[in-house]
Amino acid sequence: MKKIIIGCLMLGTIAFTLTACQSQAMTGKDKTSQVKISKRDKGKTAYAIVGSYVDNKDKAALVLNSDHTGRYVYVDPKNPDTDDQLTWKKIDATTYRIKLNDSDVTSDLTAKVENNELNLSGDDNWNTENFKKSSKKINLDDFLAQRGQSKGQESESNSTSKESNDSTSSSIPGDDGLFNMPSELLGTWYVADYIDGSVNEVTIKKNVISGEDSGEHFTQKLHKMKKDFDFTSYVQGHSSYHDVTKDWARVVVLSENGERKINVRAWLQGAGDGEYYNLATEHGQTVLVEGGGAEAWVDGIGWRSRADAEKYAKEKFNDLHYREDMTSGDNEDE
Incomplete structure (x- = not known):
């Protein structure tokens, strides 16, 4: 009889131990699941404002x-x-x-x-x-370009002049009004220097170009200069004139081989050719071409995303004109 009682007690102890272990295992599993769910939910935090x-x-x-x-x-x-x-x-x-x-x-x-x-x-x-x-x-x-066009149409229809009000010349000597950038150039571009691979952000608005250049921020207010104005007479002295026009740029549109380029120079700039802006298509995308020098050689290519600018930063494109092309051409003639 003692053997039977002892046997029953041992079986009961084993059963209790197994049940306790199973309970602890389930509890541990539940905690692990909660941790996983918590981590998963944390990664998917959503904000109503996005x-x-x-x-x-x-x-x-x-x-x-x-x-x-x-x-x-x-x-x-x-x-x-x-x-x-x-x-x-x-x-x-x-x-x-x-x-x-x-x-x-x-x-x-x-x-x-x-x-x-x-x-x-x-x-x-x-x-x-x-x-x-x-x-x-x-x-x-696209939003800026479309609304900007409608703004220009409204200004023209409400004005007795053929030009919109923001293009009317001011009383500042030589000023022939603001220059309106073509809508297809508007927006933010990430311009990659093909030589060192650096990328600078440039934003083109209707009458303003701003951005970064070698770590420095710049802003250019785009104006047209009267054709008969001799700006060289204002280069020396005229401090008040310099204060008013210090952020101004004079802009002209040039056409070369049927291609339109926007030339931007400092308002009182004498030597130098300023910057040239035009569009091209590379890797199936519309890009901004920044040029300089006597033949508007490529200085950098602007992309709509920084990722693309960094990806193609040092790539040279066969359909564009680089300074090295002139050098190699001279060597071939020798």
Whole structure:
């Protein structure tokens, strides 16, 4: 009888031990699953603000990316259009802080997001804008180009002059009004130097070119110079004139072998040929060609994305004209 009782006790102990082990194993498995689920959910954090937005009334648009970056554009009816990069940060469930990379906007903006609408407000210098979320990603370069064209048409129809108001000459000696960049050149380009592979960001607006050059920021306000104006008489002295025109550039359109190029020089520049801008097609994409020198040799190629600019940075294209082509040609003649 003792043997039977002892045997039963031993079986009971073994069964209890197995049950406890199984319970611990299940508990460990559950914890592991919870950790995996937690990590998986963390990687998929979604923000209500991410997406494309349009304010058709004010002719503004913005794109907000999941990496907390974005871009804001605004078609100004009187002044050069706004085209700014930005960063954003979540404050609470419906509120976000937006910082524009714009020296004219010194305060952060506040965005309120609710029911696919975004309300953007700032200090007293900022007009509150109301955006609606778009179901598709907006091409902001196309947005600026299309709205910019309509702006020009409205200005022309409302003016008794053949030229739009922003092209009217000012009282500044030699000024024949603002130069309007062709719409196909507008937007942000990432210009790669084919010699050292460096990439600089350049933004072309209707009447302004700005960007980076060797680590320095530059801004050029695009103007036309009167044909009969002798700017050399203003090179020396005339400090007040220099102050007014220090950021100005004089622009002319040149045509060579049926190809149109935009030549941009400093307003009072004497020696040198300035910069040349035109478009080409490389790797199936429209690219911006920056040139310089007597024959507008290629200085760099501008791409719509930094990734492409870095990828093709040092590539030379057979259909473009480089300084080395002239050198090799001279060697062949010798």
